[in-house]
Amino acid sequence: MGQYRITSDRSLVDSIDLRKTYLFSQLNDEQIDRIKKVSTGIHMEDGDVLFEVGNKAARFFLVLEGQIKLSRLSLNGNEKVIEVVSPGHTFAEALMFLEQPSYPVRCVALGKTALIAFDNEVFLKLLHESTETCFRVMGDMSLRLRHLIKEIDDLTLQSATGRVAGYLCGMLLFKGQERFNLETPKGVLASRLSVKPETFSRILHGFIDEGLVSVKGGHIEVLNADGLRKHAESAGICGQRLGPGNQMNVQFGN
Amino acid sequence: MGQYRITSDRSLVDSIDLRKTYLFSQLNDEQIDRIKKVSTGIHMEDGDVLFEVGNKAARFFLVLEGQIKLSRLSLNGNEKVIEVVSPGHTFAEALMFLEQPSYPVRCVALGKTALIAFDNEVFLKLLHESTETCFRVMGDMSLRLRHLIKEIDDLTLQSATGRVAGYLCGMLLFKGQERFNLETPKGVLASRLSVKPETFSRILHGFIDEGLVSVKGGHIEVLNADGLRKHAESAGICGQRLGPGNQMNVQFGN
DNA sequence: ATGCAGAATTGATATTTATCAATTCCTATC
DNA sequence: GATAGGAATTGATAAATATCAATTCTGCAT
Numbered sequence: 001m002g003q004y005r006i007t008s009d010r011s012l013v014d015s016i017d018l019r020k021t022y023l024f025s026q027l028n029d030e031q032i033d034r035i036k037k038v039s040t041g042i043h044m045e046d047g048d049v050l051f052e053v054g055n056k057a058a059r060f061f062l063v064l065e066g067q068i069k070l071s072r073l074s075l076n077g078n079e080k081v082i083e084v085v086s087p088g089h090t091f092a093e094a095l096m097f098l099e100q101p102s103y104p105v106r107c108v109a110l111g112k113t114a115l116i117a118f119d120n121e122v123f124l125k126l127l128h129e130s131t132e133t134c135f136r137v138m139g140d141m142s143l144r145l146r147h148l149i150k151e152i153d154d155l156t157l158q159s160a161t162g163r164v165a166g167y168l169c170g171m172l173l174f175k176g177q178e179r180f181n182l183e184t185p186k187g188v189l190a191s192r193l194s195v196k197p198e199t200f201s202r203i204l205h206g207f208i209d210e211g212l213v214s215v216k217g218g219h220i221e222v223l224n225a226d227g228l229r230k231h232a233e234s235a236g237i238c239g240q241r242l243g244p245g246n247q248m249n250v251q252f253g254n
Numbered sequence: 255m256g257q258y259r260i261t262s263d264r265s266l267v268d269s270i271d272l273r274k275t276y277l278f279s280q281l282n283d284e285q286i287d288r289i290k291k292v293s294t295g296i297h298m299e300d301g302d303v304l305f306e307v308g309n310k311a312a313r314f315f316l317v318l319e320g321q322i323k324l325s326r327l328s329l330n331g332n333e334k335v336i337e338v339v340s341p342g343h344t345f346a347e348a349l350m351f352l353e354q355p356s357y358p359v360r361c362v363a364l365g366k367t368a369l370i371a372f373d374n375e376v377f378l379k380l381l382h383e384s385t386e387t388c389f390r391v392m393g394d395m396s397l398r399l400r401h402l403i404k405e406i407d408d409l410t411l412q413s414a415t416g417r418v419a420g421y422l423c424g425m426l427l428f429k430g431q432e433r434f435n436l437e438t439p440k441g442v443l444a445s446r447l448s449v450k451p452e453t454f455s456r457i458l459h460g461f462i463d464e465g466l467v468s469v470k471g472g473h474i475e476v477l478n479a480d481g482l483r484k485h486a487e488s489a490g491i492c493g494q495r496l497g498p499g500n501q502m503n504v505q506f507g508n
Numbered sequence: 509a510t511g512c513a514g515a516a517t518t519g520a521t522a523t524t525t526a527t528c529a530a531t532t533c534c535t536a537t538c
Numbered sequence: 539g540a541t542a543g544g545a546a547t548t549g550a551t552a553a554a555t556a557t558c559a560a561t562t563c564t565g566c567a568t
Contacts, residue, residue, distance in 0.1 A: 072403075072406075072407050072410075072411060073411075074411035074412070074487070075487045076487070078411055080406070080407065080410040080411055082403065082406065094395070094396045094399050095396065096396075097389070097392045097393040097395075097396040098393075098396055098397075098400075104400060104403050104404075105403070127385070127388070127389070127392075128385050128389075129385075131381070131382050131383075131385055131388060134381070134385060134388035134389075134392065135351070135381070135382075135388075137392055138351045138381075138388065138391055138392060138395065139351040139352075141348070141351075141392065141395040141396070141399065142348045142349065142350075142351040142352055142395070143352075144399060145348050145395065145398060145399060145402065146352075146358060148399065148402035148403065148405075148406065149326075149336065149358050149359070149402065150358075151402075151406055152326075152334070152336065152402065152405055152406060152409065153326050153334065155406065155409045155410065155448075156326075156334040156409065156448045157326060157327075157328035157332055157334055158328070159524075159525095160524080160525065161524095185545075185546095186545075186546065187545070187546080194409075194410045195525085196525075196526060196527080197545085197546070197547090198525090198526080198527080198528095198546090198547075198548085199524090199525060199526070200546095201546065201547055201548080202525095202547085202548085205547085205548095217533095217534080217546095233328070233329045233330075413554075413555095414554080414555065415554090439515075439516095440515080440516065441515070441516080449555085450555075450556060450557080451515080451516070451517090452516090452517075452518085452555090452556080452557080452558095453554090453555060453556070454516095455516065455517055455518080456517085456518085456555095459517085459518095471516095471563095471564080
């Protein structure tokens, strides 16, 4: 568990078609080449730390494989997972507009993970040439803002039980079926939902007792969606789409 | 208390120099004219509601005078103040990149308030012509993202006491002097800090008992800044500046 | 000045969630 | 298949904050 297992791999960059990624979809061949030239492929193992809170932020990233955990730490050692980033999604690109960008979160690999690191400076130059790409970035950030507001909403207007129920309802909607697997260990998920693991366990078992779900390890089956929804009384503003010509393309599955 | 007191006023638009506002600072005369032509000045009285959660968002706003409260509501009638916007600052501009933008918050005037409403469509066209202005928008959104992450941090890794202490430390830093007034009624501030008014009162009196502050109505005097800081053990990532050429211009005082 | 209404405070109590400690359950590795 | 070690669960208890109810304060309008 440490940085030493992190390896770079140029072939990752060569093999990928960046045009398939929302942020790069409007760039021409020459521009894609330019950004690729200064990009690095990265392999990480479970628990590897890519950067810590406060590290200078000169690059942003695209997840190809595995998952990335972004979290904040308190002085007394508590950790709050801000986001779990899945393949096909970029992160840390919003930082390049700050004067002396530094990462506001710690970045850790969940499982074996592959990603590409892009150079902020080069991408900023590209942005100056491509209004369309600016719009991609703005759309991207707009969605992210929405999610964070929703998160604050959940934290302040919703109980821990409500957040867990809300998460399960979200998964149900997202996966489109009653049976699914949690995409992360329960401890990570608990932190993502701002609940202690013990409390998370108790809440889940409360749902089981009510006959709302059945749980076997990380495998969930929702038995009574309406019952769950009653616990998750949220306004539910999330899931909004981007404006005309700005549709998000999610690829790589997931 | 209602929309009927909201009045529009073209002269507000004519009188203002938009170039002084961060977001518009890179536009040329013709562009400024174009946006002004479809803008409206608005006067509001205390408690007036400009829009509700879910309203179609076709405009964004600049506060000229007074204050704007942006809040979310839960089904059981609880309110969480997401932000209090002061003169010189814009709000709701991040929404125009969404497909069918709707306001994720309710907007209420705090006291007598004047603002300008800008048309999303026209501004979007302007953005297509001005990469510089795109950069303004991106810088703007980047800062906003930071603030929201800080907010989530405070909510999850900090106690209510810590948040109140943190707020007071922030004010101390911002105002640059030990004596200052709370810029909003205590109830609004409490909601902003996600604390019930009763709890807020008790926490504040706890600080008084410790000899950290003295309070007279909305007037605060910090007697022991270090003592306060000890209560507010935060990482403190906020207050980051924008990148080169992207400095935020705060004007209109405040 | 006087009185009124909303805001703020205070007290008593209830709830929620965290904390601490002890098991039990997986799963990866030998 | 055995087994070690982290993850998850369970139980008992504590702490923080919310809730409910009753005053008191304050600023504004008469």
